Amino acid sequence: MDHDNEANRLSARAQRYARLGVNAGALAARVGVNRLRGGGRATDAKALASALGSMKGPLMKVAQMLSTIPDVLPADFAAELMRLQSQAPPMGAAFVRRRMQAELGPNWRDRFSEFDLKPAAAASLGQVHRATSLGGEKLACKLQYPDMASAVETDLSNLDLLFSLRRRMGAPIDTREIASEIRERVREELDYQREAKIARLYRVMLADRPFVRVPRVEESLSTRRLLTLQWLDGEPLVAFEAAPQEARDAIAVGLFEAWWRPFLRYGVIHGDPHLGNYTVAASGEGDKRRADGVNLFDYGCVRIFPPRFVRGVVELYRALEANDKARIAEAYAMWGFPKLTPGMTEAMTVWARFMCGPILDDRVRTAADGVKPSEYGRREIGQVMRALKAEGGGLTVPREFVFLERATIGLGGAFLRLGARLNFHRIYEDAIAGFDEAAVARRQAGALEAVGLAGQEA
Numbered sequence: 035m036d037h038d039n040e041a042n043r044l045s046a047r048a049q050r051y052a053r054l055g056v057n058a059g060a061l062a063a064r065v066g067v068n069r070l071r072g073g074g075r076a077t078d079a080k081a082l083a084s085a086l087g088s089m090k091g092p093l094m095k096v097a098q099m100l101s102t103i104p105d106v107l108p109a110d111f112a113a114e115l116m117r118l119q120s121q122a123p124p125m126g127a128a129f130v131r132r133r134m135q136a137e138l139g140p141n142w143r144d145r146f147s148e149f150d151l152k153p154a155a156a157a158s159l160g161q162v163h164r165a166t167s168l169g170g171e172k173l174a175c176k177l178q179y180p181d182m183a184s185a186v187e188t189d190l191s192n193l194d195l196l197f198s199l200r201r202r203m204g205a206p207i208d209t210r211e212i213a214s215e216i217r218e219r220v221r222e223e224l225d226y227q228r229e230a231k232i233a234r235l236y237r238v239m240l241a242d243r244p245f246v247r248v249p250r251v252e253e254s255l256s257t258r259r260l261l262t263l264q265w266l267d268g269e270p271l272v273a274f275e276a277a278p279q280e281a282r283d284a285i286a287v288g289l290f291e292a293w294w295r296p297f298l299r300y301g302v303i304h305g306d307p308h309l310g311n312y313t314v315a316a317s318g319e320g321d322k323r324r325a326d327g328v329n330l331f332d333y334g335c336v337r338i339f340p341p342r343f344v345r346g347v348v349e350l351y352r353a354l355e356a357n358d359k360a361r362i363a364e365a366y367a368m369w370g371f372p373k374l375t376p377g378m379t380e381a382m383t384v385w386a387r388f389m390c391g392p393i394l395d396d397r398v399r400t401a402a403d404g405v406k407p408s409e410y411g412r413r414e415i416g417q418v419m420r421a422l423k424a425e426g427g428g429l430t431v432p433r434e435f436v437f438l439e440r441a442t443i444g445l446g447g448a449f450l451r452l453g454a455r456l457n458f459h460r461i462y463e464d465a466i467a468g469f470d471e472a473a474v475a476r477r478q479a480g481a482l483e484a485v486g487l488a489g490q491e492a
Contacts (some may be wrong), residue, residue, distance in 0.1 A: 173264065236333060274325070278321060299474065392459070395457070398457050
């Protein structure tokens with residue numbers, strides 16, 4: 035029988051509870067209702083980020099997710115959690131050897147011509163190592179940290195501790211569905227066999243978009259806790275912030291295609307748009323610098339939506355264009371929002387118009403259109419939250435909203451960093467030309483069947 039020594043285990047959960055208890059206890063001693071409402075918040079926020087950053091695993095990832103969802107956490111806490119990116123302290127060579135032997139057998143080293151025991155990148159659930167196949171192809175080997183199944187269940191059981199920070203302050207949003215969505219997606223990230231299928235799915239969905247590069251899966255060197263992909267060379271986005279405008283615009287178009295074309299045509303979205311999950315392939319120097327492609331990585335956090343939800347997104351855009359209040363309300367119903375009061379609908383529409391601003395505006399512009407990045411959206415989210423509180427609060431946010439919002443905010447941040455100047459309206463119109471819900475359903479079903487994910491529809 036195939037015994038899984040790293041399945042969700044009571045002993046590993048107990049150890050995780052103990053470590054979490056120490057960090058949470060130290061934090062709780064400093065953070066109370068009075069402190070949340072008064073001085074010392076910046077120090078408390080740093081303490082929270084420090085406590086989470088010292089623990090590999092899903093709690094850090096959940097904190098990253100929450101930091102990008104408007105007003106789920108206090109702003110200063112969210113700002114600190116945004117610092118928890120992809121460079122968590124790595125595991126050492128001893129762990130790497132144990133993991134590789136467990137996944138590929140005692141002679142695992144003979145299956146590579148080269149393997150670097152030092153990680154090229156480290157994140158919350160695993161780390162990536164450079165390798166070279168016996169045939170000379172450059173590879174990226176993603177190794178899952180030990181006992182992550184137990185860590186996931188322990189940390190997710192404490193998810194409400196994070197949400198309680200906001201409930202104590204009378205937040206106008208009911209976060210129960212948000213918590214459910216995050217739990218489901220984080221559990222999926224442990225399944226590297228599923229992630230391999232998702233990577234293949236993206237190669238199918240973006241086959242006609244060669245500018246977006248999706249690594250090929252090396253099936254013979256992949257298991258449930260080891261994912262081996264083709265290595266794609268590239269540079270971080272920050273290296274292009276001063277590149278020629280044409281190069282920055284090309285990168286922005288590539289990012290749009292990587293995130294929004296799969297969603298609008300297949301109902302699939304990459305839910306983790308932080309800077310570590312893509313690089314830029316480029317050539318030339320100085321004024322001749324050009325972008326040759328965008329490399330897309332990390333397929334663990336990918337959301338498959340019902341086609342009706344995709345239709346709701348397109349309908350909301352069309353309704354905002356026409357300023358049709360009845361149609362706007364119907365679009366929110368398609369998204370899964372419960373029956374809304376007129377005041378709630380109006381408040382949400384303020385946010386929707388802000389989020390859709392670049393694609394509603396038929397002209398060449400930047401994403402922020404002259405607003406300082408540090409102030410982008412601050413006025414609007416404040417206006418929305420005040421309006422929701424005036425309506426009595428308790429707005430239930432449907433789970434589908436979580437990763438769509440996260441992708442929108444993440445990509446918007448990338449466009450701001452690039453200073454891209456594009457007609458976002460025309461790009462979006464091209465992507466939804468001839469939109470048909472039934473066609474999305476057919477494409478989605480066919481693509482999922484092709485990569486072994488049939489029945490995974492949301």
